[in-house]
Structures are given as C-alpha cells and as structure tokens.
Amino acid sequence: MTAPHLSPAEQAQIRRSxxxxxxxxxxxxxxxxxxxxxxxxxxxxxxxxxxxxxxNVVWNFSTDGWTGILWTKDIFTDSFVLADAHxxxxxxxxxxxxxxxxxxxxxxxxxxxxxxxxSPKARALWLFLITIPFWTNLLIRTxxxxxxxxxxxxxxxxxxxxxxxxxxLKLIYTDIAVFIGMTYVYLPLxxxxxxxxxxxxxxxxxxxxxxxxxxxWQVLRRIVLPIVKPGIVAGxxxxxxxxxxxxxxxxxxxxxxxMMIGNLIELQFLAGKNWPLGAALSMMLLIxxxxxxxxxxxxxxxxxxxx
Amino acid sequence: xxxxxxxxxxNVVKAFGQGETSVRALDDVSVEIRxxxxxxxxxxxxxxxxxxxRLIAGFEMPTDGLILLDGQDITYLPPNKRPVxxxxxxxxxxxxxxxxxNIAFGLExxxxxxxxxxxxxxxxxxxxxxxxMAGRKTSQLSGGQQQRVALARALAPQPKVLLLDxxxxxxxxxxxxxMQIELKRxxxxxxxTFVFVTHDQEEAxxxxxxxxxxxxxxxxxxxxxxxxxxxxxxxxxxxxxxxxNFLRAQAAGQTARLPSGDVVELDLPATGEVTLTVxxxxxxxxxxxxxxxxxxxxxxxxxxxxxxxVHLALSDGTEVTARVQSPATGDAGLERGAxxxxxxxxxxxxxxxx
Numbered sequence: 001m002t003a004p005h006l007s008p009a010e011q012a013q014i015r016r017s018x019x020x021x022x023x024x025x026x027x028x029x030x031x032x033x034x035x036x037x038x039x040x041x042x043x044x045x046x047x048x049x050x051x052x053x054x055x056n057v058v059w060n061f062s063t064d065g066w067t068g069i070l071w072t073k074d075i076f077t078d079s080f081v082l083a084d085a086h087x088x089x090x091x092x093x094x095x096x097x098x099x100x101x102x103x104x105x106x107x108x109x110x111x112x113x114x115x116x117x118x119s120p121k122a123r124a125l126w127l128f129l130i131t132i133p134f135w136t137n138l139l140i141r142t143x144x145x146x147x148x149x150x151x152x153x154x155x156x157x158x159x160x161x162x163x164x165x166x167x168x169l170k171l172i173y174t175d176i177a178v179f180i181g182m183t184y185v186y187l188p189l190x191x192x193x194x195x196x197x198x199x200x201x202x203x204x205x206x207x208x209x210x211x212x213x214x215x216x217w218q219v220l221r222r223i224v225l226p227i228v229k230p231g232i233v234a235g236x237x238x239x240x241x242x243x244x245x246x247x248x249x250x251x252x253x254x255x256x257x258x259m260m261i262g263n264l265i266e267l268q269f270l271a272g273k274n275w276p277l278g279a280a281l282s283m284m285l286l287i288x289x290x291x292x293x294x295x296x297x298x299x300x301x302x303x304x305x306x307x
Numbered sequence: 308x309x310x311x312x313x314x315x316x317x318n319v320v321k322a323f324g325q326g327e328t329s330v331r332a333l334d335d336v337s338v339e340i341r342x343x344x345x346x347x348x349x350x351x352x353x354x355x356x357x358x359x360x361r362l363i364a365g366f367e368m369p370t371d372g373l374i375l376l377d378g379q380d381i382t383y384l385p386p387n388k389r390p391v392x393x394x395x396x397x398x399x400x401x402x403x404x405x406x407x408x409n410i411a412f413g414l415e416x417x418x419x420x421x422x423x424x425x426x427x428x429x430x431x432x433x434x435x436x437x438x439x440m441a442g443r444k445t446s447q448l449s450g451g452q453q454q455r456v457a458l459a460r461a462l463a464p465q466p467k468v469l470l471l472d473x474x475x476x477x478x479x480x481x482x483x484x485x486m487q488i489e490l491k492r493x494x495x496x497x498x499x500t501f502v503f504v505t506h507d508q509e510e511a512x513x514x515x516x517x518x519x520x521x522x523x524x525x526x527x528x529x530x531x532x533x534x535x536x537x538x539x540x541x542x543x544x545x546x547x548x549x550x551x552n553f554l555r556a557q558a559a560g561q562t563a564r565l566p567s568g569d570v571v572e573l574d575l576p577a578t579g580e581v582t583l584t585v586x587x588x589x590x591x592x593x594x595x596x597x598x599x600x601x602x603x604x605x606x607x608x609x610x611x612x613x614x615x616x617v618h619l620a621l622s623d624g625t626e627v628t629a630r631v632q633s634p635a636t637g638d639a640g641l642e643r644g645a646x647x648x649x650x651x652x653x654x655x656x657x658x659x660x661x
Contacts, residue, residue, distance in 0.1 A: 207366055208399035210386040212413035213464065222412075226403045 047279035065276030097243035112194035173255030197231020319372035350521035589655030590629035600648030
C-alpha cells in the first residue's frame with residue numbers, strides 16, 4: 001500500500017533507497033551465508049549420506065547416521081540395539097553441564113555482587129582480573145587444572161601435608177575432574193553478565209526492602225533475584241551451551257574415558273570414520289540446545305510478566 | 308505532659324570516618340517528636356537532617372546516643388524490625404512489581420493474611436487515588452504518580468512513624484504544591500506521625516506542625532512555623548527561613564541604639580553589643596523627617612508583582628530592605644534617591660544570637 005499523497009518521483013525514491021539498503025547489507029549476508037549457514041547445510045547434508053571406508057562420505061542417501069544416534073547395528077545378528085554408551089555420554093553431558101551452570105551461578109553471583117559494589121577504580125581492576133584467563137589458551141589452562149588435581153598435584157600434596165587425607169584423592173580422569181575444569185573455564189562467562197545486571201541494580205531498593213519488613217533472605221529472593229534475572233538467564237545460557245559441547249576439558253581432564261558429546265562427535269570424525277553419525281550428532285546437539293533455550297527463555301519471561 | 312512522644316532522640320552523635328578525617332554528621336542532637344504531628348527537619352544540604360532520618364529508619368546506627376520510639380529503645384534495632392516506614396527521595400519503587408504489588412509488599416513481609424492484604428492495598432490505592440493504575444508497572448507512571456505509590460507503599464503497613472526524605476524535590480512546582488496539600492491531607496486522615504526532611508523553607512512552613520531547623524549537624528531551633536519565623540533564635544535560623552535584615556546595635560534594656568544614632572524599641576530586653584533582625588515586611592515607609600522615624604535613602608526598587616522590594620540606606624550607610632505591597636496602579640510613588648522615613652512595626656525587632 002502506497003500513501004496516496006506521494007508523487008511518482010517520491011515513490012521511485014523510496015524504491016531506490018530500499019534497493020540500496022539491500023545492496024549495502026549484501027556483504028554481511030554473503031559472510032553470514034559462507035560462515036554460518038553454509039557449513040551447517042553441509043553438516044546437515046552429510047548426516048544423510050553413507051560413511052566412506054577411510055572417513056569422508058559416499059554420496060548415497062541414508063538415515064543410518066540419525067538412527068545411529070540411539071541404536072547400533074549388531075554386526076552378528078544385523079539387528080538394532082540401543083546404543084547405551086551414547087546414552088551414558090548424553091546423560092553425563094547434560095548432568096555435568098547443569099551442575100557446571102549451577103555451580104558457576106552459586107560462585108559467580110557473590111563474585112559479581114562484590115565487584116559491582118566496589119568503587120569504579122577497584123571495579124575495573126577486578127573485572128580485569130576476571131578476564132585475564134581469556135588471554136591464555138584453553139588447552140594450557142586445562143593442563144594447569146590437571147597439574148592441580150592429579151594424584152601428585154598441588155591439591156593432593158596440600159591436603160596430605162595438612163593431614164586431612166592420608167593418600168591422594170583420585171580426582172583426575174573422573175566426572176568430578178571434568179566438572180571442576182568446566183566450572184573454572186566457564187566461570188567468567190557467568191560473572192560478566194551477572195555483573196552487568198547487578199551494576200544496573202539500584203542498591204537503594206535494598207533499603208526499601210528492609211524498610212518494608214523484608215529479611216535479608218526475602219530481599220534477595222523477592223527483590224534482587226527477580227530484577228537481575230536477565231543477567232542470570234544470559235549467564236546460564238553462556239555457560240550451559242558451551243558446557244554441553246565441551247571438548248577440550250573432558251578430553252584432558254576426563255582422560256578420554258569420561259567422554260561428553262563433543263568427544264563423541266570427534267570420535268566419529270577421526271577414529272570412528274563415521275562422518276554421517278558425527279554430523280547427525282552435531283545436528284542433534286544443535287536442535288536440542290535450540291529447543292531447550294527457547295523453552296528456558298520463554299519460561300523466564302513468562303514468570304516475569306506474571307510477577 | 309501535653310502529648311506523648313512518637314520519636315525521641317537523646318544526645319545523638321553520628322560520626323563518619325575514623326580519627327582525624329572523621330566528620331560529625333550529627334553533633335549531640337536531642338529532639339522530641341510528638342505523636343500524630345507533622346514534624347519537619349529543615350536545613351541546607353549536608354546539615355545532617357537526612358542522617359537523623361536514616362538513624363530513625365535504622366539504616367544507620369548512631370556513634371553515641373539513643374533513639375526511642377514510643378518510649379522504647381530502638382537504637383540498634385534493624386530496619387525490618389521497626390514499625391517505621393520511609394518514603395525515599397528517589398521513591399525506590401520495585402521495578403519488577405506492579406503498583407498494587409509494590410503497595411502490598413510490606414504487608415506480605417509482615418505475613419498478613421491474603422484477604423487483609425487485598426483490602427488494605429485497595430484502601431491505599433483509593434487513598435492516593437490510583438485505583439485505575441493498580442495493574443501497571445511503576446515505570447509506566449508519571450513522577451507524581453510514582454510519588455503517590457511510594458506514599459501508599461510506606462503507609463500500607465500502618466507504621467507508627469512515616470519518614471519522608473525530600474520526597475517532593477523531583478517534582479515540578481505545580482505538582483509539588485499539589486502534593487504538599489495531599490501530604491497534609493494524608494497525615495491528617497491517617498493520624499500517623501510524619502517526619503519530613505526538606506531544604507525548602509516554604510515547604511516546611513506550609514505543611515508542618517513543628518519545624519526543627521538544622522545546620523552543621525546541630526539542631527538550631529525547634530518550634531512552630533510562626534515561632535521560628537517571628538522569633539528566630541540565632542542568625543542562621545533568621546536568615547535561612549525567609550528574608551531578613553540584620554543590624555548591629557548597642558542594647559540597653561528595652562531599647563537599642565543603631566550606629567546611625569537612631570534608637571529602636573526591642574521586643575525583649577537585652578544589653579550590650581547585639582544583632583537585631585527585622586523582616587522586610589515589618590518595615591514601614593513614611594514621609595522623610597517624621598518624628599520617631601529613621602532617616603533613609605532609597606537606593607533601588609525591585610518590582611516582584613504582589614510586592615516591591617525597596618532597598619534603603621540608613622544615614623550611616625547600613626543597608627536594609629523593605630517589602631511594601633505594590634499598589635493597584637503598580638506605582639508606589641517611590642523613586643530611587645528619594646529620602647524617606649522608616650518605621651519598624653511594633654514587636655518586629657528581635658535580638659538574635661550568633
């Protein structure tokens with residue numbers, strides 16, 4: 001519908017500027033297509049092909065990649081059995097990711113609160129310290145954690161010296177090691193959005209809460225948490241999503257035994273030489289995470305509008 | 308005993324900081340605030356009035372001294388244990404809650420039954436005339452409406468004392484004047500003791516039953532608006548409340564001699580070197596040379612609409628200002644440089660301390 005009072009020349013002008021707008025956004029669209037949509041499409045296509053003998057794919061349509069997520073073909077009887085190893089890995093991934101998200105929140109919230117309530121100068125210093133780990137390669141940081149928690153590592157030596165334990169705790173290459181590593185690696189991703197939310201929080205509301213007979217706990221639960229919720233939502237997404245796809249941390253600290261989804265996918269592409277299964281696993285991870293996020297964000301928003 | 312005290316502060320000292328850099332925000336302040344009165348703490352910024360309010364609310368603890376509520380010592384009671392509520396300068400409304408939820412918050416925290424919370428919230432909404440806004444988020448309200456929500460929220464738990472920390476300072480003039488009347492009405496309807504903090508003397512004079520004037524962490528004078536205006540205790544109070552003229556004089560009993568040689572009558576006897584104060588509206592201009600009038604020369608005339616400020620110089624050069632009502636024609640028949648006589652209204656000349 002064109003406005004009746006516009007002259008033909010003006011209408012042509014509007015059409016021209018709309019076309020120019022498209023032209024201007026073309027570079028961005030090309031980059032997006034090549035970097036994001038293209039690779040995803042390739043992965044999607046590969047998931048419906050047959051595996052080649054030495055990796056790669058054979059261009060025959062097959063749904064084996066997708067069924068392979070949950071079922072394995074028994075080579076002797078040719079029947080399908082539930083891939084319980086996969087289920088164990090999925091469960092471990094979800095469990096460790098949820099645990100990591102929860103722990104980073106419990107540790108990160110007081111940290112972010114502390115930083116947000118410092119003077120501007122001290123605040124800059126603390127934020128700088130929080131971001132320092134990002135400057136170091138993830139692999140090196142993960143090996144550093146390895147150094148701390150291995151049998152002859154710092155933690156065990158210290159605990160034995162103090163006399164709390166008589167022999168080293170078996171931490172390395174367990175779920176706990178992976179959990180410790182992920183909590184360490186992803187903590188800043190929880191602290192920073194929480195800090196941003198708490199920084200915007202009007203501290204005078206605390207006094208208003210106390211004045212209206214709320215206890216400390218009630219002030220936290222009824223005033224602080226609901227108001228900084230956007231930060232909590234952002235932080236938990238930033239921690240949960242990469243945790244679910246974590247690859248380096250479970251590899252180094254789980255010792256290849258305590259695999260997570262990321263390691264399973266890697267296994268299919270390298271040692272397993274089953275690219276379609278690896279592609280299907282990747283797509284599944286993407287779909288599950290997207291759906292989970294949609295539900296999470298909707299639930300968080302819905303709660304807000306209902307009070 | 309006339310009436311019981313709602314709040315009593317005894318020798319309250321509040322120091323911020325340690326050692327040599329410590330600052331005394333309150334320096335030995337004692338005050339009694341009566342039940343059901345509208346009491347105003349008036350003073351310039353930094354005088355300690357807000358600190359005293361925060362001590363009564365429980366957000367701060369005094370360095371020394373006691374605070375009593377209905378005769379009970381509440382000095383170290385936390386804010387959520389005091390039957391005292393605050394209307395904050397910034398309102399501090401909860402942004403994630405609706406108007407009704409904000410008002411109900413205190414009642415919920417007190418663990419009142421749901422039916423009571425509902426009826427009380429509705430009554431509060433009606434009291435501040437915001438029934439139509441009950442379901443709105445506070446960010447969707449105008450400044451004046453937010454102000455009324457803050458009032459209703461603080462009044463809902465029926466506190467023994469309501470504290471108001473410069474609640475009108477963010478409003479424009481028209482709204483502020485309307486809210487002044489509204490506040491006075493609310494105070495009279497609820498019968499709750501109001502302790503109101505402001506730096507605006509006009510606000511203090513129009514609303515308060517009694518005013519406590521503060522400066523430099525000390526309470527300078529407590530009294531009714533009339534007391535404080537007509538009988539200021541010292542130079543600070545006289546100059547902070549309204550405009551005034553100060554004159555040095557040599558007092559001897561009921562009269563005092565000005566440096567110009569003129570003799571004026573005093574309201575109360577005094578002796579020695581004194582400072583006199585007389586309000587500009589208490590000066591009368593008469594014909595030059597009239598018996599008993601001071602000789603003066605008009606140095607400037609400033610037209611203010613309802614009245615005209617006449618700046619005068621006495622014979623020794625001392626400057627005083629008189630306020631005369633502007634006549635209907637707008638021309639008072641005065642002109643710069645004219646010689647006039649000056650009289651003080653009976654009882655208008657007060658001796659003030661430094």
